[in-house]
Amino acid sequence: MPELPEVETIVRSLRPRILGRKVSEIKVLLPKIIHAEGLGSSEDLIGQTITNIFRWGKNIVLEFSPNWYVRIHLKMTGQLLVSLPEEPIPxxxxxxxxxxGGKIEVxxxxxRQFGxxxxxxxxxxxxWRDGNFVGPDPLEISLPSFLARLAGKRGKIKSVLLNQAFLRGxxxxxxxxxxxQAKIHPESSADHLSTEEATGLYQKMQQVLQAAIWHQGSSVSDYVDSSGKQGEYQYYHQVYGRxxxxxRQCGTRIERIRVSGRSTCFCPKCQRRR
Ligand SMILES: [Zn+2]
Incomplete structure (x- = not known):
């Protein structure tokens, strides 16, 4: 599933190509992909100009002038591809x-149709944005806020970090x-981390996400940016998929376990349980 770095890469690749363009037509080939349970429908976007494109957690948000928003969640295998109309439709x-007027298509x-x-x-x-579905952005939250949110969090640190209400993305x-990178075992109890460990976790979170954005995300399944280009951060993975x-740090065999139902890779030597 595309995560923060992949969605950020898609958003950055979309901006120069579609910002300021006007919607002339929308073809819905599979109606269930469109969620319009509120006031709007896809017809409402026709004639509207894309005035802003940004990421919100793992969501791609297109803002239209003056009133409409389109929130796209790619889930497992979604892709948003900017193409010329003459290119074959995959x-x-x-x-x-x-x-x-049909000069360009998204x-x-x-x-898998989960998006x-x-x-x-x-x-x-x-x-929706101000509801309780999603917590702060990992790249925007300050260290004191991160430490405050983590303090007293029960449960395994991996589950806490995966929870979108804790941090989004x-x-x-x-x-x-x-x-x-932070040398923390995924099953460590979140409230057993010392301030030093939690600070290290915060710093490594920034570093890993920034590096992944720099390398344009990880293409481990279907992920490509809006021009169809793959990311390269998968070549830098230390544990995931390994x-x-x-x-790569100590030579110990990477183990795979399940944490809260999720497949989890870690190094038993680098990441001691707390
Ligand atoms: Zn190791």
Missing amino acids: KHTHVIFSLD RYRDI YIHIMTAGEWEK LGNIYVDEILH ANLPC
């Missing part, structure tokens, strides 16, 4: 936004990578 393309493609496009009014967006890949391979 299989599993479910929604096509035609922009600027195609939503999704093999969705949520059309919202400004009011609906603000209500982290998933299985980056939590495993961050915990390895079960039974030697740890």
Whole structure:
């Protein structure tokens, strides 16, 4: 599933290509992808100009002038591809936004069809954004706020970090990578971490996410940016996807366990349980 660095990369690749363009037509080939349970429908976007594109956790948000928001969650295998209309439409393309009189298209493609496009009014967006579904952004939260949020959190540190209400945007890949860098066992109890360990965790979280954005995300399954380009951070993974391979720090065999139902890779020597 695309996580914070992948979604950030997609957003950055979308901006120069579609910002300021106007929607001329929307073809919905698979209606269930469009979530318009509120006030809006895909028809409302026709004639609207894209005025802002940003990331909110793992969501891609397109803002339209003056009133509409489109929140796109790619889930497992979603892709948002900017294409010329003459380019062949790939299989599993479910929604096509035609922009600027058909000069350019944004195609939503999704093999497993878990992703969705949520059309919202400004009011609906603000209500969703300010609801309790998602916590602060890991790249925006300050160290004191992070320490305060972590203090007294019960449960395994991996589960805490995966919880989108705690921080928005982290998933299985980056939590495993961050915990390895911070030398924290994924099953360590969150409230057993010392201030020093929690501070290290915060710093490694920043470093890993920034490095992953620099390398344009990790292409471990279907992830590509909006031009169809793969990321390269998978080549820098220390533990994720490396079960039974030697740890790049110490040579110990990387182990795979399940933590709260999620496959988890870690180094038993570098990451001692607290
Ligand atoms: Zn190790």
